[in-house]
Amino acid sequence: MSAIHQNVSTSLSASTSTFLAHNNLKSLKPSHVSVAGRLSAVVKCVATPSAEKTGASFLSLFNHFSILTVGAAFDEAYxxxxxxxxxxxxLQAGYLFPEIARRRNAHIAKNPDAxxxxxxxxxxxxxxxxxxxxxxxxxxxxLSTVSGYSGYGAEQGEQKLRAAIASTYYSGLGIEENDIFVSDGAKSDISRLQVLFGSNVTMAVQDPSYPVNILCFILFLLASLLSAANELLYRAYVDSSVILGQTGLFQKDVEKYANIEYMRCTPENGFFPDLSTVGRTDIIFFCSPNNPTGSAASREQLTKLxxxxxxxxxxxxYxxxxxxxxxxxxxxxxxxxxxAKEVALEVSSFSKYAGFTGVRLGWTAIxxxxxxxDGFPVAKDFNRIVCTCFNGASNIAQAGGLACVSPEGIKAMHEVVGFYKENTAIIVDTFDSLGFKVYGGKNAPYVWVHFPGRSSWDVFSEILEKTHVVTTPGSGFGPGGEGFVRVSAFGHRENVLEACRRFKELYK
Amino acid sequence: MSAIHQNVSTSLSASTSTFLAHNNLKSLKPSHVSVAGRLSAVVKCVATPSAEKTGASFLSLFNHFSILTVGAAFDEAYxxxxxxxxxxxxLQAGYLFPEIARRRNAHIAKNPDAxxxxxxxxxxxxxxxxxxxxxxxxxxxxLSTVSGYSGYGAEQGEQKLRAAIASTYYSGLGIEENDIFVSDGAKSDISRLQVLFGSNVTMAVQDPSYPVNILCFILFLLASLLSAANELLYRAYVDSSVILGQTGLFQKDVEKYANIEYMRCTPENGFFPDLSTVGRTDIIFFCSPNNPTGSAASREQLTKLxxxxxxxxxxxxYxxxxxxxxxxxxxxxxxxxxxAKEVALEVSSFSKYAGFTGVRLGWTAIxxxxxxxDGFPVAKDFNRIVCTCFNGASNIAQAGGLACVSPEGIKAMHEVVGFYKENTAIIVDTFDSLGFKVYGGKNAPYVWVHFPGRSSWDVFSEILEKTHVVTTPGSGFGPGGEGFVRVSAFGHRENVLEACRRFKELYK
Incomplete structure (x- = not known):
C-alpha cells in the first residue's frame, strides 16, 4: 500500500486504484461520467454507483471501466x-555519447572477457x-537538529560561499560576492542562460566544442531560425530543411548551421579562431581550457576575443x-x-576540481x-531567472563547496587536479613516443590526438576493437574535430597505465 | 592569492590583476590594443609592452589602462x-513576498524589542x-572512498529512487519507475516544463494560486501574448499594455490577464472552479491540496477536472x-x-514531507x-529536456530521498507531517473559537482565514502591528484571495502557540 494512502482502509488488492476504496465512493453522485477525447479515441463510461454498494461490486464496475478504457487504447491511443x-x-537526438555507448556495448557483447x-x-x-x-x-x-536545521536558502547561493568563490577565483579582478550565482552545475546554468537571453539571439561556438552546449542553445535558437531569419547578421547559407529535417545534429557533410557561427579551432590556428572570418553574433560561447581540444587560449588570444x-x-x-x-x-x-567585465560572463563548476560531477555544484559570475x-544589467535579469526558476543548490552541496574553497580544500583540490594531470602527462607521453601529433593535455585533462587523413570514427573503432579502450571520436564535437580522437585523463591510474600499454602495443 | 593562480609567481599586490605577472607578458607582442565599444562609450588604450620590461613598470601601464577604463565608465557605461x-x-517584479519582507522589516525597525x-x-x-x-x-x-565514489548519475535520477517513488506514491496507479523524473525540486521542474511546452501554449491557473508558478509560466507566455494573440481560444479583453506595462503582476483592479485563464476558487464553489465558465487552454495548472487555500479537491471534483x-x-x-x-x-x-494518465502529469517534492526545502529533491511523474x-509522448520530450539542460539531482540528496521512502523514512515523514498538522489544528481551532470562517487546514499545512469585506493587506498589517505575527495577505495570491489571510502551520510549536495566544488577545 502506498505511503500516502495509509489513512485509507480498503480490502481491495493493491493492483486496483485506491480510488475504489469503499469510503471514497460516497462522493460519487449518480451521474453520467462522460470522458471523451476530442481528437481521436472516444471513451464513454456510464457509472451509477450508490452509497450502499460494496467495494467488491464496485470492483466489477471498475473492471468494466478499465475494459472500456483499455479497449479504446487498443483501438487508438488518446x-x-x-x-x-x-x-x-x-531537434535531432543527441548523437555522440549514445552512439559511443552503443558501440561500446556491442563490443562488450562480442568480447565478453575483454x-x-x-x-x-x-x-x-x-x-x-x-x-x-x-x-x-x-x-x-x-540538519537533524533544531539548532542546525535550515530550510529554503537564498536562490543565488549562501552568502559565505558566494564571497569565498569570489575571493578564491576572482581575487583582484573586480568580481564581488554578489556577482556570483551558485548553481547546481554548469549544464543547468547554461540552460538558465538560454532562458535569460531568449530565442531571438544569434550565437557562435567553437568548432569543435562540447555537444551539450550546442544542443542547449539550439533548442532556443531553432525558434529564431524560423521567425527571425531576416535579422541574422551573418548566415552561411544552409537550407533550413537540412537543419530542421532528418539529417541529424552533427551531420558530417554540413560544416555550418544557419544562425550558428562555427569558429573553427585547429592546429593551424593554434586552436584559436581566425576572428576576421567570424561573423557578428549576440552570444559567443567560448570554453577555455577547451573541451575537447585541451587547449587553453593565451592572454593575447583572449584579449583579441x-x-x-x-x-x-x-x-x-566563457x-x-x-x-x-x-x-x-x-x-x-x-x-x-x-x-572583459563589460562583454563577458563566466560559468564554472567544482565538478572537475573536487569530483563533484554527482554532487552538483557550480557557479556563474556576471x-x-x-x-x-538598453543599458540594463544582465546580472539583474539573471537574478530574476534564478529566483523564479530555481531554488538554490542543495545546502549540503554548498557546505561541500565552502570546504572546497577553504585553505585545506584548495590544497586538496589541487591534489585531485594534480592526479589527473599526471594521468594526462602519461597519455601525452605515450602518443608522443609513438610519433603522433598530440595537442592539449598541458592545461586540461583532455588529450587531442591527431590521426591526419583518417576518420575519427574509424580510429575510435580501431582503438576499441584492438585495445578495448573507449575514447571519443573528435568529429562528434563538430566538423573541426574530424581526424582527431579525444582521450580523457579521468581514470584510475592503473587503467590509464594499462590503456597506454595497449596503445603502445597497437601503434608501435 | 587566488587558488587557481597558485602556479603563477608574482610580486604584485593581490589587488592588481594577475595578468600583469611578469612571466605572462612575454606573450604580449608589441601591438596596438584597441578596445572600442560600438554603441556608447569608446575606450582606446595603446599598450606597447616589450618582453624586457619589469612587472613594476607594467603596473604603471596597468594603472594607466585602469584610469582610461574607469574614466570611460564615468563618462558613459559601455x-x-x-x-x-x-x-x-x-515582466514586473514579484510583489508578494518582497513586500511582506519590506513591511516585516519596517515593523521590526519600529518595534525593535518585539x-x-x-x-x-x-x-x-x-x-x-x-x-x-x-x-x-x-x-x-x-564519496571519499574509491569503492563508494560515483560521478555523473543518470539525469532522470537513480533507478532505485525512481522505482521507490513509483511504488510508494503511485502503487496500483499504473505509474512505473521510468515515468518518474527525479528533480532538484518542483520549482526547477516547473521551469523545465515551460521549456518543454514552449512559448505557444495557453494556460489556466487557480485563483488564488502560488505566485511563483504563475511567474514562471508568464515568462514564457508573454511571448505568445505578442505573437500569437489570434490563436487564443479564450481571452477576456484586457489591453496588453496593462499587462505588459508598469502595472505590476498582481494588480488588484485587474481580474484576468489575457492568455491566462484564471479559475476562481472561493468558499462559494468549494474552492473548485466552475468549469462551465473556464475557457479551453493547452495547460491547466492545478495544485491540490492547494497552496494557499489549504483545500484539497475531492475525487468527484478531480473527475470533473x-x-x-x-x-x-x-x-x-498537477x-x-x-x-x-x-x-x-x-x-x-x-x-x-x-x-488521468492521458491528460495529466504530476509534480511533487520531498520539501514539505521531510523538511527538504534546502536539500532540494522532488520529482515529476509523466x-x-x-x-x-500528434501522438508523440510528452515524457519522451521531457526526457530530452532533462538530459540536455539538467544533470540530475545531487547524489547526496538522492540518498536522502531513498531513505525517505524506506519504511522507517515513511514513518518519519508521517511524523513530520503529523507535527505540522497538529500546528494546523491549533491555528484552525483558534480562529474557529474567535468566530472566523476558517478554510483549509484539514488536508494542508495552510489555514485560510476569511475577513469578509476587509482588505487582505489591511488585515495583514493589523495582525503584524498588534501581534507581531507575519502572515500572508490572500490577495497576493490573486484577486480571488482578497479578504483572506493565509496562516502557515510551518513553525516551532511554541511559536504557533504564542501566535495563537496573541490572535486570541487581538480578536477576542
Missing part, C-alpha cells in the same frame, strides 16, 4: 490537443577529498570549468583580460558592468 | 549590442528525521506537493482518477499515455 513544441519536434577501459566521457573517477566530504556529512547531520566582442557588442559566455588545470600563464578567468543594449 | 529579452524586460513570529512564507522549520540525514551523511562519507481536460484536449500539470497532508479520502494523486496532438 492524444491531447496540445501541439508538441516545434523546436523539440525538429577488460574494457573507458577514457571516453569526461567523468571523474577519484574520490572526493575527505576534508570536503566530511563537511557535507556534518552539514547533513546538523574581448576586443572582438566589444567591437561587435557581443556577450561572451566556460572556465577546467581553469584549475592550467599549468602555464594562460588566464584562468576571462576577467583577467582588461575590459559582472555588474555587463549590460544589454 | 553597453553591448545584445537586446534584452523582451519577455524579461516587460518578538516577531513568522507564519508567513511556507518554509519548514523542523529538523529532518535522523534516519534520513544519516543516509545523506553516509553517502557523503563514502480530468473530464474537462479530456474534452478540451488539455494537459493538467502539483501534489502537499499530498501527504491529506487527512480525508481526497485523492493524493491525480492518477487516482480514471483516465505517464506514457500522455501524448501531444
Amino acid at each position: 492524444n491531447t490537443n496540445v501541439a508538441r513544441n516545434e523546436n523539440l519536434a525538429k 577488460k574494457v577501459i573507458s577514457l571516453g566521457i569526461g567523468d571523474t573517477t577519484e574520490p572526493i577529498p575527505e576534508v570536503i566530504t566530511s563537511a557535507m556529512s556534518k552539514r547533513s547531520e546538523v 574581448v576586443q572582438f566582442a566589444k567591437e561587435n557588442g557581443s556577450i561572451i559566455v 566556460d572556465s570549468a577546467y581553469a584549475m588545470y592550467v599549468s602555464d600563464d594562460s588566464p584562468r578567468s576571462i576577467f583577467e583580460i582588461p575590459g 559582472p555588474k558592468e555587463l549590460h544589454y543594449s | 553597453n553591448t549590442n545584445v537586446a534584452r529579452n523582451e519577455n524579461l524586460a516587460k 518578538k516577531v513570529i513568522s507564519l508567513g512564507i511556507g518554509d519548514t522549520t523542523e529538523p529532518i528525521p535522523e534516519v534520513i540525514t544519516s543516509a545523506m551523511s553516509k553517502r557523503s562519507e563514502v 480530468v473530464q474537462f481536460a479530456k474534452e478540451n484536449g488539455s494537459i493538467i500539470v 502539483d501534489s506537493a502537499y499530498a501527504m497532508y491529506v487527512s480525508d479520502d481526497s485523492p493524493r494523486s491525480i492518477f487516482e482518477i480514471p483516465g 505517464p506514457k499515455e500522455l501524448h501531444y496532438s
Whole structure:
C-alpha cells in the first residue's frame, strides 16, 4: 500500500486504484461520467454507483471501466490537443555519447572477457577529498537538529560561499560576492542562460566544442531560425530543411548551421579562431581550457576575443570549468583580460576540481558592468531567472563547496587536479613516443590526438576493437574535430597505465 | 592569492590583476590594443609592452589602462549590442513576498524589542528525521572512498529512487519507475516544463494560486501574448499594455490577464472552479491540496477536472506537493482518477514531507499515455529536456530521498507531517473559537482565514502591528484571495502557540 494512502482502509488488492476504496465512493453522485477525447479515441463510461454498494461490486464496475478504457487504447491511443513544441519536434537526438555507448556495448557483447577501459566521457573517477566530504556529512547531520536545521536558502547561493568563490577565483579582478550565482552545475546554468537571453539571439561556438552546449542553445535558437531569419547578421547559407529535417545534429557533410557561427579551432590556428572570418553574433560561447581540444587560449588570444566582442557588442559566455588545470600563464578567468567585465560572463563548476560531477555544484559570475543594449544589467535579469526558476543548490552541496574553497580544500583540490594531470602527462607521453601529433593535455585533462587523413570514427573503432579502450571520436564535437580522437585523463591510474600499454602495443 | 593562480609567481599586490605577472607578458607582442565599444562609450588604450620590461613598470601601464577604463565608465557605461529579452524586460517584479519582507522589516525597525513570529512564507522549520540525514551523511562519507565514489548519475535520477517513488506514491496507479523524473525540486521542474511546452501554449491557473508558478509560466507566455494573440481560444479583453506595462503582476483592479485563464476558487464553489465558465487552454495548472487555500479537491471534483481536460484536449500539470497532508479520502494523486494518465502529469517534492526545502529533491511523474496532438509522448520530450539542460539531482540528496521512502523514512515523514498538522489544528481551532470562517487546514499545512469585506493587506498589517505575527495577505495570491489571510502551520510549536495566544488577545 502506498505511503500516502495509509489513512485509507480498503480490502481491495493493491493492483486496483485506491480510488475504489469503499469510503471514497460516497462522493460519487449518480451521474453520467462522460470522458471523451476530442481528437481521436472516444471513451464513454456510464457509472451509477450508490452509497450502499460494496467495494467488491464496485470492483466489477471498475473492471468494466478499465475494459472500456483499455479497449479504446487498443483501438487508438488518446492524444491531447496540445501541439508538441516545434523546436523539440525538429531537434535531432543527441548523437555522440549514445552512439559511443552503443558501440561500446556491442563490443562488450562480442568480447565478453575483454577488460574494457573507458577514457571516453569526461567523468571523474577519484574520490572526493575527505576534508570536503566530511563537511557535507556534518552539514547533513546538523540538519537533524533544531539548532542546525535550515530550510529554503537564498536562490543565488549562501552568502559565505558566494564571497569565498569570489575571493578564491576572482581575487583582484573586480568580481564581488554578489556577482556570483551558485548553481547546481554548469549544464543547468547554461540552460538558465538560454532562458535569460531568449530565442531571438544569434550565437557562435567553437568548432569543435562540447555537444551539450550546442544542443542547449539550439533548442532556443531553432525558434529564431524560423521567425527571425531576416535579422541574422551573418548566415552561411544552409537550407533550413537540412537543419530542421532528418539529417541529424552533427551531420558530417554540413560544416555550418544557419544562425550558428562555427569558429573553427585547429592546429593551424593554434586552436584559436581566425576572428576576421567570424561573423557578428549576440552570444559567443567560448570554453577555455577547451573541451575537447585541451587547449587553453593565451592572454593575447583572449584579449583579441574581448576586443572582438566589444567591437561587435557581443556577450561572451566563457566556460572556465577546467581553469584549475592550467599549468602555464594562460588566464584562468576571462576577467583577467582588461575590459572583459563589460562583454563577458563566466560559468564554472567544482565538478572537475573536487569530483563533484554527482554532487552538483557550480557557479556563474556576471559582472555588474555587463549590460544589454538598453543599458540594463544582465546580472539583474539573471537574478530574476534564478529566483523564479530555481531554488538554490542543495545546502549540503554548498557546505561541500565552502570546504572546497577553504585553505585545506584548495590544497586538496589541487591534489585531485594534480592526479589527473599526471594521468594526462602519461597519455601525452605515450602518443608522443609513438610519433603522433598530440595537442592539449598541458592545461586540461583532455588529450587531442591527431590521426591526419583518417576518420575519427574509424580510429575510435580501431582503438576499441584492438585495445578495448573507449575514447571519443573528435568529429562528434563538430566538423573541426574530424581526424582527431579525444582521450580523457579521468581514470584510475592503473587503467590509464594499462590503456597506454595497449596503445603502445597497437601503434608501435 | 587566488587558488587557481597558485602556479603563477608574482610580486604584485593581490589587488592588481594577475595578468600583469611578469612571466605572462612575454606573450604580449608589441601591438596596438584597441578596445572600442560600438554603441556608447569608446575606450582606446595603446599598450606597447616589450618582453624586457619589469612587472613594476607594467603596473604603471596597468594603472594607466585602469584610469582610461574607469574614466570611460564615468563618462558613459559601455553597453553591448545584445537586446534584452523582451519577455524579461516587460515582466514586473514579484510583489508578494518582497513586500511582506519590506513591511516585516519596517515593523521590526519600529518595534525593535518585539518578538516577531513568522507564519508567513511556507518554509519548514523542523529538523529532518535522523534516519534520513544519516543516509545523506553516509553517502557523503563514502564519496571519499574509491569503492563508494560515483560521478555523473543518470539525469532522470537513480533507478532505485525512481522505482521507490513509483511504488510508494503511485502503487496500483499504473505509474512505473521510468515515468518518474527525479528533480532538484518542483520549482526547477516547473521551469523545465515551460521549456518543454514552449512559448505557444495557453494556460489556466487557480485563483488564488502560488505566485511563483504563475511567474514562471508568464515568462514564457508573454511571448505568445505578442505573437500569437489570434490563436487564443479564450481571452477576456484586457489591453496588453496593462499587462505588459508598469502595472505590476498582481494588480488588484485587474481580474484576468489575457492568455491566462484564471479559475476562481472561493468558499462559494468549494474552492473548485466552475468549469462551465473556464475557457479551453493547452495547460491547466492545478495544485491540490492547494497552496494557499489549504483545500484539497475531492475525487468527484478531480473527475470533473480530468473530464474537462479530456474534452478540451488539455494537459493538467498537477502539483501534489502537499499530498501527504491529506487527512480525508481526497485523492493524493491525480492518477487516482480514471483516465488521468492521458491528460495529466504530476509534480511533487520531498520539501514539505521531510523538511527538504534546502536539500532540494522532488520529482515529476509523466505517464506514457500522455501524448501531444500528434501522438508523440510528452515524457519522451521531457526526457530530452532533462538530459540536455539538467544533470540530475545531487547524489547526496538522492540518498536522502531513498531513505525517505524506506519504511522507517515513511514513518518519519508521517511524523513530520503529523507535527505540522497538529500546528494546523491549533491555528484552525483558534480562529474557529474567535468566530472566523476558517478554510483549509484539514488536508494542508495552510489555514485560510476569511475577513469578509476587509482588505487582505489591511488585515495583514493589523495582525503584524498588534501581534507581531507575519502572515500572508490572500490577495497576493490573486484577486480571488482578497479578504483572506493565509496562516502557515510551518513553525516551532511554541511559536504557533504564542501566535495563537496573541490572535486570541487581538480578536477576542
